[in-house]
Amino acid sequence: MNRRVVITGMGIWSCLGNNLQEVTESLRMGKSGIGTDEIRRTIGFHSTLTGIVTKPDLKPYLERRMRNCLADETEYAYMAAKEALELAGIDNDYLLNNEVGTIFGNDSTGKAVMAATKRMDEMKDTFLIGSGAIFQSMNSTVTMNLSTIFHLRGINFTISAACSSGAHSIGMAYLLIKHGLQDMILAGGAQEVNHIATAAFDGLNAFSKRMDDPTKASRPFDKHRDGLVPSGGGAAIVMEDYDHAVQRGANILAEVIGYGFSSNGLAIAQPAAEGSEKAMMRALNAAGISADEVDYINAHATSTVLGDRAEAEALTKLFGGKKAVISSTKSMTGHECWMAGASEVVYSLLMLKNNFIAPNINLEEVDDTAQTLNITSKTLYRELNIVLSNSFGFGGTNCALLLKKY
Numbered sequence: 001m002n003r004r005v006v007i008t009g010m011g012i013w014s015c016l017g018n019n020l021q022e023v024t025e026s027l028r029m030g031k032s033g034i035g036t037d038e039i040r041r042t043i044g045f046h047s048t049l050t051g052i053v054t055k056p057d058l059k060p061y062l063e064r065r066m067r068n069c070l071a072d073e074t075e076y077a078y079m080a081a082k083e084a085l086e087l088a089g090i091d092n093d094y095l096l097n098n099e100v101g102t103i104f105g106n107d108s109t110g111k112a113v114m115a116a117t118k119r120m121d122e123m124k125d126t127f128l129i130g131s132g133a134i135f136q137s138m139n140s141t142v143t144m145n146l147s148t149i150f151h152l153r154g155i156n157f158t159i160s161a162a163c164s165s166g167a168h169s170i171g172m173a174y175l176l177i178k179h180g181l182q183d184m185i186l187a188g189g190a191q192e193v194n195h196i197a198t199a200a201f202d203g204l205n206a207f208s209k210r211m212d213d214p215t216k217a218s219r220p221f222d223k224h225r226d227g228l229v230p231s232g233g234g235a236a237i238v239m240e241d242y243d244h245a246v247q248r249g250a251n252i253l254a255e256v257i258g259y260g261f262s263s264n265g266l267a268i269a270q271p272a273a274e275g276s277e278k279a280m281m282r283a284l285n286a287a288g289i290s291a292d293e294v295d296y297i298n299a300h301a302t303s304t305v306l307g308d309r310a311e312a313e314a315l316t317k318l319f320g321g322k323k324a325v326i327s328s329t330k331s332m333t334g335h336e337c338w339m340a341g342a343s344e345v346v347y348s349l350l351m352l353k354n355n356f357i358a359p360n361i362n363l364e365e366v367d368d369t370a371q372t373l374n375i376t377s378k379t380l381y382r383e384l385n386i387v388l389s390n391s392f393g394f395g396g397t398n399c400a401l402l403l404k405k406y
Helices: 020-029 038-042 072-087 092-097 110-123 133-137 141-149 165-178 195-203 242-247 273-287 305-319 337-354
Strands: 005-013 034-036 049-051 101-105 156-159 184-191 233-241 254-263 296-298 325-327 386-393 397-405
Touching (some): 005 072, 005 165, 005 242, 005 337, 020 337, 072 184, 072 233, 072 337, 101 141, 101 337, 110 133, 133 141, 141 156, 165 184, 165 254, 165 337, 233 242, 233 337, 254 337, 273 386, 273 397, 296 337, 305 386, 337 386, 337 397
Parallel strands (some): 101 184, 296 325, 296 386
Antiparallel strands (some): 005 233, 034 049, 184 233
């Protein structure tokens, strides 16, 4: 089978806002969601920068027993999934009477694990750890909880692929629907936003030190970038077979037309232009289009020296001198890690729907490797038809997704 795969719902909970409307305006205005967390300074962090993500109040929606099973990242994912399902016109009756799957990207449960360990050390009794601890601390915490809350009876697993996790979850959902194995899947990504989850990154000297002006710290493709800014939240999209969507009268937002992937096979933290290019080419080939047809690229560009350089080289080879406009929304959000591949699909969909391109803010002097690329530092308003979203991660995992306006 070779079915068309469409998107009928999306939801977001991020440092740019707690719903689609807020996030759309932040993207349009080039508004940064980055600030500082002073607790990081007191415990020995070299950088206090982080995306500022609001903790959701789940009491109006979930009973206490369910809330006890949710880690931070699952709370964000729940809010995003709730918004996505509502936009897709999927209510509880539909979920009880139809098979819907779920695939999310998640690659850490640091806070939940540490909390359970600390409680054990203090109480000296495993009975006092708490019944919800195991369901918070497993890497599949997002999918196991969402499948329970929303009565999801289809495919159910978590993808753990570093900073490509969220993107690969969408890619795998695309393949399962395309080949007739599922009609509808709730896909996305989630990332906890706390100092425990990011301490090791800080120890690697990966974070920007521009703490005097947090909103200018994340500088993708800028010659004077000095590292990424950690962030997170939750993002969700409802994907389904085109005929299935039409039959139930769904409002189709866009179509997924290509999924590309590759692995660098090099040092564990070494980016590679060749791997990035291969993933993008595979997505283009899957969609049956050329690089000339892409209108916009949401680059992975995290504001690290080596990572941005490798992606710029790959983008130059494929898109240098072509019409595609490029920006990295990480200039506003920081690096949302395991969520990023999914959130950036939502950001790209919002641009596609509203015909604008969000700016690559803080781009004051373009890096030498990106000179021929059409990177915009200002919001542009224009008709968009096809957009590409890139995601690359530790271990050399690469993902590229192509979306087309319906």
